Amino acid sequence: MPNHTSSYNNNPLDPEEFRRQGHMxxxxxxxxxHDVEKYPVQSQVEPGYLRKCLPKSTPHNPEPIETILQDxxxxxxxxxxxxxxxxxxxxxxCTTATxxxxxxxxxLGQMLELPxxxxxxxxxxxxxxxxxxxxxLCTIVAARDQMLSQIGRENxxxxxxxxxxxxxxxxxxxxxxxxxxxxxxxxxKTSKSTSYALSPDxxxxxxxxxxxxGLVPLFLCATVGTTPTAAIDPLESLCAVAKDxxxxxxxxxxxxxxxxxxxxxxxxIDGVEGANSFSLNAHKWFLTSLDCCCLWVKDPxxxxxxxxxxxxxxxxxxxxxxxxxxxxxxxxxxxxxFRSLKLWFVLRSYGVANLRSFMRNHVKMANHxxxxxxxxxRFEIVVPTNFAMVCFRILPSALSERVYKNGKLDIVSEEHxxxxxRKLLESINISGCVxxxxxxxxxxxxxxxxxxxxLVEERHVITAWKVVQEHANVMLSTYKPxxxxx
Numbered sequence: 001m002p003n004h005t006s007s008y009n010n011n012p013l014d015p016e017e018f019r020r021q022g023h024m025x026x027x028x029x030x031x032x033x034h035d036v037e038k039y040p041v042q043s044q045v046e047p048g049y050l051r052k053c054l055p056k057s058t059p060h061n062p063e064p065i066e067t068i069l070q071d072x073x074x075x076x077x078x079x080x081x082x083x084x085x086x087x088x089x090x091x092x093x094c095t096t097a098t099x100x101x102x103x104x105x106x107x108l109g110q111m112l113e114l115p116x117x118x119x120x121x122x123x124x125x126x127x128x129x130x131x132x133x134x135x136x137l138c139t140i141v142a143a144r145d146q147m148l149s150q151i152g153r154e155n156x157x158x159x160x161x162x163x164x165x166x167x168x169x170x171x172x173x174x175x176x177x178x179x180x181x182x183x184x185x186x187x188x189k190t191s192k193s194t195s196y197a198l199s200p201d202x203x204x205x206x207x208x209x210x211x212x213x214g215l216v217p218l219f220l221c222a223t224v225g226t227t228p229t230a231a232i233d234p235l236e237s238l239c240a241v242a243k244d245x246x247x248x249x250x251x252x253x254x255x256x257x258x259x260x261x262x263x264x265x266x267x268x269i270d271g272v273e274g275a276n277s278f279s280l281n282a283h284k285w286f287l288t289s290l291d292c293c294c295l296w297v298k299d300p301x302x303x304x305x306x307x308x309x310x311x312x313x314x315x316x317x318x319x320x321x322x323x324x325x326x327x328x329x330x331x332x333x334x335x336x337x338f339r340s341l342k343l344w345f346v347l348r349s350y351g352v353a354n355l356r357s358f359m360r361n362h363v364k365m366a367n368h369x370x371x372x373x374x375x376x377x378r379f380e381i382v383v384p385t386n387f388a389m390v391c392f393r394i395l396p397s398a399l400s401e402r403v404y405k406n407g408k409l410d411i412v413s414e415e416h417x418x419x420x421x422r423k424l425l426e427s428i429n430i431s432g433c434v435x436x437x438x439x440x441x442x443x444x445x446x447x448x449x450x451x452x453x454x455l456v457e458e459r460h461v462i463t464a465w466k467v468v469q470e471h472a473n474v475m476l477s478t479y480k481p482x483x484x485x486x
Contacts, residue, residue: 012287012350012358013454021065028069032077033084041087045079047324050099058107062351076100076341098325101128101340107347108282109296111261111355115273118296120325126296127303127330128339132254134332135279135295136221137174142302143219143248143276144178151216159218160184160210164198164233166226166441168252175219184215195384196231196441198222204241217245222275224268225256228439229446230386232256236271249275254293256387258285259363262356265387276302285388285452287358288346292339304329362388362451365461369449372465378472382444388451391439393421394472399479418445420479427471434464 053075079099082088105126109119116122129135140161148156161175165187175185186206190196207217220242222233235251242249251272257280259265272278279295282288297303308329328334350358366388373379373390378398382391399412399420412420418440425438425447437448447468451461 012354024065024069028072036082036085037087039077039080039082039085041085042081043079048099050075050079051103054103057110058347059351060353062354063348065349068345068348072341097336097338097340098327100338100344101327102126102325104128104340104344104347105294105296108294108343111352112257112269112280113260113266114278114296117273117298118278124296124298125300125325126294127327128343129279129293129295129331130291131170131293132168132252132279132281133170133174135277135293136171136250136252137177138295138303138307138331139248139250139277139297140174140178140180140219142297142306144180145306146248146302147216147218147246155216157181158184158214158216160186160215161219161221162186162188162203162206162217162247163221164188164190164196164223164226166190166196166198166228166231167221167223168227168254171221171252180218186210190231192383192442196226196229198233198238200234200237200241203238207241207245211245217242217247219248219250221250221252223252225253225259225387227255228441228448229383229391230256230389231383232268232386234271235269236274239271239274243274248277251275251278253278254281255284256280257294258282259359259387261352262359265359282343282346285359285362286346287350287355287454288343291337292343294343300330307331309334359388362456365456365458366390366449366451368458369451369461369465372462376469378476382446383441390449391441391446392449393417393444393446394424394476398476414443418443420475421445421447424468424471424475427475428467431467431471433467436464 054071102120102125105128106119106121109126116124118124119126129138144156144159147159151158156179159180161171161180161184163171163186167187172185172187176182188198188202188206190198190202203220210217220238222235222238224232224235226233239249251269253260253269256265256268257278260269269278276299277295277297279293280286282292282294283290286292308326327336347355366385370381370385370390370392373381373392378394379392380395382393385391394417396412396414396417399417422438422445425436429435437450439446439448449464453460
């Protein structure tokens with residue numbers, strides 16, 4: 001939590017302030033349990049009461065924990081059904097969780113400048129899922145049922161799901177769970193010429209081929225900030241292609257979505273108005289603890305039609321009146337956590353200004369690391385750096401300087417370069433000083449340096465680069481490709 005007694009210095013977690021706030025929250029919880037028997041067991045408030053009590057948007061500046069806890073006591077607690085009460089003898093429910101969630105997803109959607117059609121204040125709405133894997137499964141199921149209602153359920157075997165070869169594997173898994181034939185998942189090849197973004201021309205060509213084969217295009221997952229290289233798929237042109245075939249478009253912004261609260265990064269999701277759904281993981285880069293995936297949809301009824309169940313034991317007056325959002329029909333599970341509370345605390349504790357500063361500081365540190373890599377001619381930046389992730393490797397030429405064959409310098413193959421970079425990363429991680437991961441793009445092994453830890457400072461980035469150089473020095477001093485070893 002930021003320290004409200006001093007100016008914000010890009011340290012989002014001051015240990016002493018965290019300790020102070022921790023004690024306050026423990027006292028709050030202890031008082032709650034002490035008094036829980038005194039509260040009405042079931043919520044006595046009217047549907048929609050909470051929206052009248054809270055601001056319409058995220059505060060620009062941080063608010064003190066004292067103010068937030070006071071609002072919890074005055075506005076949140078009265079709306080709770082107190083399942084910790086000794087007088088509680090029913091199934092578990094929490095009506096305030098729903099009320100706060102509808103407010104918080106609209107707050108965050110406004111920060112991202114999502115079209116109003118994705119917000120409750122428009123005709124859409126948002127829900128907090130556990131992970132992006134759950135979010136994309138729900139959207140594929142909604143898209144599937146929407147399409148099959150038009151062409152007949154017997155045509156399930158004809159449905160096709162599209163993504164790029166850089167798209168997270170969760171999309172393919174979700175398609176399989178939703179009953180899409182494994183042979184009907186298209187991972188369209190990308191290349192360095194498009195910085196590993198999905199080409200609209202390649203998408204259209206694949207769709208045309210499938211249509212000619214009698215298949216039905218169903219779903220496109222476009223990613224803005226891919227897992228391997230943080231590549232950015234061009235939303236506007238991809239949505240235009242999908243529209244020609246009546247496809248559902250989901251935008252996966254699991255990693256990079258948080259950065260779009262900064263105006264200078266918002267242009268990366270230009271064209272999102274052409275999509276059907278959009279998700280980001282607040283637990284990845286938004287100071288929110290696992291799990292918290294934000295999913296927005298233009299047409300909530302599509303989710304509800306596919307995921308709703310209405311057994312008698314779950315019926316209640318508020319849901320039957322349609323005055324409240326029944327989130328059990330927006331997700332896979334019936335039971336759900338009060339995820340909105342922690343996201344609400346983050347938004348209020350930091351405010352828009354400090355959250356933007358947090359993102360920008362990480363991007364700045366990644367750019368600094370990129371500059372350090374660029375100064376060492378033994379290395380190369382493999383793909384353009386987006387957001388706070390740098391993809392780099394030792395060049396084959398640096399390895400060639402170490403390899404002689406018949407008394408002359410020999411050219412090191414990409415295979416041997418991959419082997420060397422794999423060994424370098426393994427050596428770095430075994431040291432315990434820093435931890436990085438890798439990706440393979442078009443057969444090239446790259447090392448991924450992702451700035452994202454809550455407590456990271458520039459000194460940690462500088463140290464990380466020194467560690468890379470030290471291990472590279474050791475490796476190169478003894479390097480011999482496996483094929484040349486005797």
